[in-house]
Amino acid sequence: MGRSNPTMSAAGLRIEGLSFSYGPRQALSDVSFAVERGRFCALLGPNGAGKSTLFALLTRLITTPCGLIHVAGHDLRQVPRSALASMGVVFQQPTLDMDLSVRRNLSYFAALHGLSARQAGSRIDAALERLSIADRAGERVRDLNGGHRRRTEIARALIPAPDVLLLDEPTVGLDAAARASITAHVHDLCDDGGLSVLWATHLVDEVRPEDQLVVLHQGRVLANDTAGTVAGQRPLAERFLALTAAA
Amino acid sequence: MSPYMIALQAIVLREAQRFISQRGRFIAALVRPLVWLLVFAAGFRAALGLSIIPPYQTYITYEIYIVPGLCGMIQLFNGMQSSLSLVYDREMGSMRLLLTSPLPRWWLLVCKLLAGTAISILQVYAFLGIAALFGITMPLQGYLLVLPVLVVSGLMVGALGLALSSIIRQLENFAGVMNFVIFPMFFLSSALYPLWKMAESSRLLYQICAVNPFTHGVELIRFALYGQINLAALGWTCLALAVFLGLALWGYDPARGLIRRKT
The missing domain is CATH 3.40.50.300 (P-loop containing nucleotide triphosphate hydrolases)
Structure with a gap:
C-alpha cells in the first residue's frame, strides 16, 4: 500500500x-500537543x-x-x-478473538492490513519476540491471563511497523x-x-x-x-x- | 495477491469458521425453512389453489411454490444475524479493528457483506439438498443458475442489515428485528403466496408486496431455479442493493452515522 x-x-x-x-457537550476544546519520534x-x-x-x-x-x-x-x-x-492502536476494550490462537489473531489482523501470509510471518515472529510471548503463539487467547492478552494486542499493533x-x-x-x-x-x-x-x-x-x-x-x-x-x-x-x- | 484480496479472503474465511463452529446456528438455519417446507406447506397445500404462472409450465404443489421464498428467508435471516453481529462486534471493539485498517472502509464493509452472503449460499444449498431428499427437486440447470442470483439477493438483504446496523442506534435483540424487519418483509412478499392471490384480498397489501425488494429477490431466485432470468426482478434487486449499500456506507462514514453518536 x-x-x-x-x-x-x-x-x-x-x-x-x-x-x-x-451535541451541546464540548468533549475536546482546542487540544494541541506533539509527540516527537x-x-x-x-x-x-x-x-x-x-x-x-x-x-x-x-x-x-x-x-x-x-x-x-x-x-x-x-x-x-x-x-x-x-x-x-x-499507526498502531491498542484499544481500551479487548479486541482479540478469544477462540483463535495468538498467532491466528495476529495473522488475521495482518490480512486486514493487506499483508500476505509470507510478509506477515516474519513480522509476527518479530512482534511476539519483542513482547516476550513467542512461546505462547499457539495458545488460545481464552487460555491466557489478562497481562498476556494485552501483550498480544500490543504485538498485534506492531505488525504493520507503525x-x-x-x-x-x-x-x-x-x-x-x-x-x-x-x-x-x-x-x-x-x-x-x-x-x-x-x-x-x-x-x-x-x-x-x-x-x-x-x-x-x-x-x-x-x-x-x-x-x-x-x-x-x-x-x-x-x-x-x-x-x-x-x- | 493484492492487499484487497488478502483482506477479503481473511474476512470470508473467518466468518465461515465462526459459522461452522457455531453448530447450533447452522442447525437452526436449516431447521427453520425445513419446518416451513415439510410442516407448514403440507398443511397449507389443500387451502391454497395455485394456477399456472411463470416460470412454472404445469400445476405445481405448494411445496414447490414456497422453495424459492424459503431460500430468500434463509438469506434474510442470515443478513439480519450478520447485522446483529456487527452491532455486537462494534460494542465489543473488534469492529474497530476493521474500521481502523488502512484499506478503504467501503471495501472492508463490502468484504463483510460478501462473507455473510457466502455463508447464506452455503445454507441455501444445504436446504435445497435436504429438500431434494424429500423429493422436492428443481431442474438441474436451475441449481447452477441460482448461484449467481443468490449472490445478488444475498448481497441485497445483507446490505439492508448493514444499513440497519449502522443507522439504528441499538438492535437490542433479535426479537425486535424479527418483528419489524424479517416478518413484514417475508409476509409482504411473494414468498408464501403469489401476488395475484394477495391482490384478490387487498389492493393495498398487493401494492406493498409489489414494491417490497424482498419480493423481487424471491422472484429472481424462483425464475433462476427454473433456468430463467427475470430481468425486471434482477433490476429491482440491484437497485435495492445499491440503495441499501449507499445507506450503509453513509452510516459508517466517520463524520456521520452511529459511531459519532456516543452512547
Missing part, C-alpha cells in the same frame, strides 16, 4: 487546535477528561472539522489511509506486576525502535519522570512538559490532583 510523502519533516504525532462536541508521551486525565474521544478522533472512528492531526507527517484528514497505515503507537488505558484490569511489565515493555519500544507512543492513563505510577506528560482535564490541555517538570518538587500524584482540582 503506497504511503504519501510526509508533509512534515518531524515524524511522530502532531495535534493542533482539535475540538469536538457531542522515539518519545513516550503519557496522556494523563481523570475519567471523562476526553481521552477516549481523542483516541476515537486519532483512529478516525469519528472525525471533526476543527483542528489537525498529523501521524508521521501524514494529515489524517487529507490522506487518512497513509496516516492509519503509520511510526506511532496509540494505547488507550492498556493496563485497565491488570494486576500490579502485569501493569509494571507492560509499561516497561512499551518504554523499551520507544528506546529501541524510535517509536512514538501516546499512552492514555489515569494512573500516575505508570509515568516516568523523563516521559513527556500531557495532562487533559475537561477536554483541555492543562500541562505539557516532561513529567518531572510538571511535578516539580512534589509527587506527581499530588501535583496532578492539584492541577485537576484547580481547573
Whole structure:
C-alpha cells in the first residue's frame, strides 16, 4: 500500500487546535500537543477528561472539522489511509478473538492490513519476540491471563511497523506486576525502535519522570512538559490532583 | 495477491469458521425453512389453489411454490444475524479493528457483506439438498443458475442489515428485528403466496408486496431455479442493493452515522 510523502519533516504525532462536541457537550476544546519520534508521551486525565474521544478522533472512528492531526507527517484528514497505515492502536476494550490462537489473531489482523501470509510471518515472529510471548503463539487467547492478552494486542499493533503507537488505558484490569511489565515493555519500544507512543492513563505510577506528560482535564490541555517538570518538587500524584482540582 | 484480496479472503474465511463452529446456528438455519417446507406447506397445500404462472409450465404443489421464498428467508435471516453481529462486534471493539485498517472502509464493509452472503449460499444449498431428499427437486440447470442470483439477493438483504446496523442506534435483540424487519418483509412478499392471490384480498397489501425488494429477490431466485432470468426482478434487486449499500456506507462514514453518536 503506497504511503504519501510526509508533509512534515518531524515524524511522530502532531495535534493542533482539535475540538469536538457531542451535541451541546464540548468533549475536546482546542487540544494541541506533539509527540516527537522515539518519545513516550503519557496522556494523563481523570475519567471523562476526553481521552477516549481523542483516541476515537486519532483512529478516525469519528472525525471533526476543527483542528489537525498529523501521524508521521501524514494529515489524517487529507490522506487518512497513509496516516492509519503509520499507526498502531491498542484499544481500551479487548479486541482479540478469544477462540483463535495468538498467532491466528495476529495473522488475521495482518490480512486486514493487506499483508500476505509470507510478509506477515516474519513480522509476527518479530512482534511476539519483542513482547516476550513467542512461546505462547499457539495458545488460545481464552487460555491466557489478562497481562498476556494485552501483550498480544500490543504485538498485534506492531505488525504493520507503525511510526506511532496509540494505547488507550492498556493496563485497565491488570494486576500490579502485569501493569509494571507492560509499561516497561512499551518504554523499551520507544528506546529501541524510535517509536512514538501516546499512552492514555489515569494512573500516575505508570509515568516516568523523563516521559513527556500531557495532562487533559475537561477536554483541555492543562500541562505539557516532561513529567518531572510538571511535578516539580512534589509527587506527581499530588501535583496532578492539584492541577485537576484547580481547573 | 493484492492487499484487497488478502483482506477479503481473511474476512470470508473467518466468518465461515465462526459459522461452522457455531453448530447450533447452522442447525437452526436449516431447521427453520425445513419446518416451513415439510410442516407448514403440507398443511397449507389443500387451502391454497395455485394456477399456472411463470416460470412454472404445469400445476405445481405448494411445496414447490414456497422453495424459492424459503431460500430468500434463509438469506434474510442470515443478513439480519450478520447485522446483529456487527452491532455486537462494534460494542465489543473488534469492529474497530476493521474500521481502523488502512484499506478503504467501503471495501472492508463490502468484504463483510460478501462473507455473510457466502455463508447464506452455503445454507441455501444445504436446504435445497435436504429438500431434494424429500423429493422436492428443481431442474438441474436451475441449481447452477441460482448461484449467481443468490449472490445478488444475498448481497441485497445483507446490505439492508448493514444499513440497519449502522443507522439504528441499538438492535437490542433479535426479537425486535424479527418483528419489524424479517416478518413484514417475508409476509409482504411473494414468498408464501403469489401476488395475484394477495391482490384478490387487498389492493393495498398487493401494492406493498409489489414494491417490497424482498419480493423481487424471491422472484429472481424462483425464475433462476427454473433456468430463467427475470430481468425486471434482477433490476429491482440491484437497485435495492445499491440503495441499501449507499445507506450503509453513509452510516459508517466517520463524520456521520452511529459511531459519532456516543452512547
